[in-house]
Amino acid sequence: MFDYKLLAALAAVIEQGGFERAAQVLGLSQSAISQRIKLLEARVGQPVLVRATPPSPTEVGRQLLNHVQQVRLLERDLQRQVPALDEEGMPERLRIALNADSLATWWAGAVGAFCAQQQVLLDLVVEDQEVGLKRMRAGEVAACLCGSERPVAGARSLPLGSMRYRALASPAFMARYFPQGFAVERLARAPAIVFGPDDFLQHRYLASLGVQEGFLHHLCPSSEGFLRMTEAGLGWGLVPERQVAEQLARGELVEICADTPIDVPLYWHHWRNGGQLLAQLTDHLRHSARQWLVPL
């Protein structure tokens, strides 16, 4: 068998983002952590970490982490069958990567009851889809919720449904930029709000209306900030419909061009041998997500 003390040290350094915090979490000195990492590197015959701030795993380090993640999930199953094994009596942690808009809207509602009942603690990581899957491949997360369908090796992907977005703006913004009512040709000069350089939803929306040119935009990498900026009249932007039911009902936000939603599909990526807890969460999500998402 592997020496799991060494692997646990590696996992802690990556998950905690440094040697000092890893030492705290494991209740060891920083030099003990260093020693374990060095010993692990001596055994595998090559570096497992890139010593940067924060440290990152090498290719072989990634493979080891991937293994640790899966072993941990299997251990949990065993602890349930043989409760005496569970020496610490601590709730299990699940590390999950997901997109910002899911976390800002439906995620907590869909998993809240499950986590409370199962006493699971969540380590959530907000990532765009490609990065989320990269973390999955690297074994840094147990599951990933994103817009990519294709699973990584060893994992499955489950379609959960789509988030429906609407292009919204404040009435003041509409009066300023579209005084004669909405007109496609004025859209590129009316500032949009874009989540970040990888967010092409506004581009897709414009393309669907036949606008191909560049457009003015703010960058705002926060779901809640995005909505606040839309409400404050700084720009128009595509916002999850469920996030703004009240603002739409009160007329504080309006759809810039009537009834032109965009649906974004979401897939749940989970390890095939991820253990019982992950399988149960997957089952739970398969049903609970339906309340919050539109069918694919």
Add this chain to the structure above:
Amino acid sequence: MFDYKLLAALAAVIEQGGFERAAQVLGLSQSAISQRIKLLEARVGQPVLVRATPPSPTEVGRQLLNHVQQVRLLERDLQRQVPALDEEGMPERLRIALNADSLATWWAGAVGAFCAQQQVLLDLVVEDQEVGLKRMRAGEVAACLCGSERPVAGARSLPLGSMRYRALASPAFMARYFPQGFAVERLARAPAIVFGPDDFLQHRYLASLGVQEGFLHHLCPSSEGFLRMTEAGLGWGLVPERQVAEQLARGELVEICADTPIDVPLYWHHWRNGGQLLAQLTDHLRHSARQWLVPL
């Protein structure tokens, strides 16, 4: 004078996070961008970029970017005085680093009218305080809103006020973990929600109540997700008071221990020679932030 074509290429590579996007933004080929960076490195006699994904500036690269940022702001002033210079007629962009909770709550309301009136587009970057100031020092942002008071060289820091946080949970959570009412000694076993490994607000709150031990917690790096998880009963957490006025009024969230707020001061860091637009925004914030923050 410096060759600003070369400096603009460097700035675009850093701001866009890569050579390909930098080329798109500047309307050049990727090899033209590479050439300009190489030429710049030949002139300064050392590398200006670390070729990683995304690329990062070297120490000398940082100094060049810092200079570019300040020149851009001065150019804007000149363009106002000599409008013919403004060949593109494009709105100005301001790149600003700020903390997630400000962006999720009061920021858009405080700057919305100013940005609409001045036709400013915002490039917002969400960063914890130390990283935000590092970006400021690196010349990657024109201003930074964070909890650190001490300004970087060449900049000023203006105290704006404090955000007031309250430790909140759902009534169901309270019933589950504190069936006999709140008790400090049960707090460490009632899961908290923590924004990320650099968020010590919950630690400070526990310390203020005399709890020094470790505590169970979820990690949720999203202001809105943090609130959703609190509402869903997954944990207790410190939430900006202004974000939850309605939930408190409706009794959907309650303070776990009556009237124990924590105030977090906020400082606005801006370049001393940052040009007129930045000076105006600073003046505007000095007044508008008062509505949203409690006095320091």
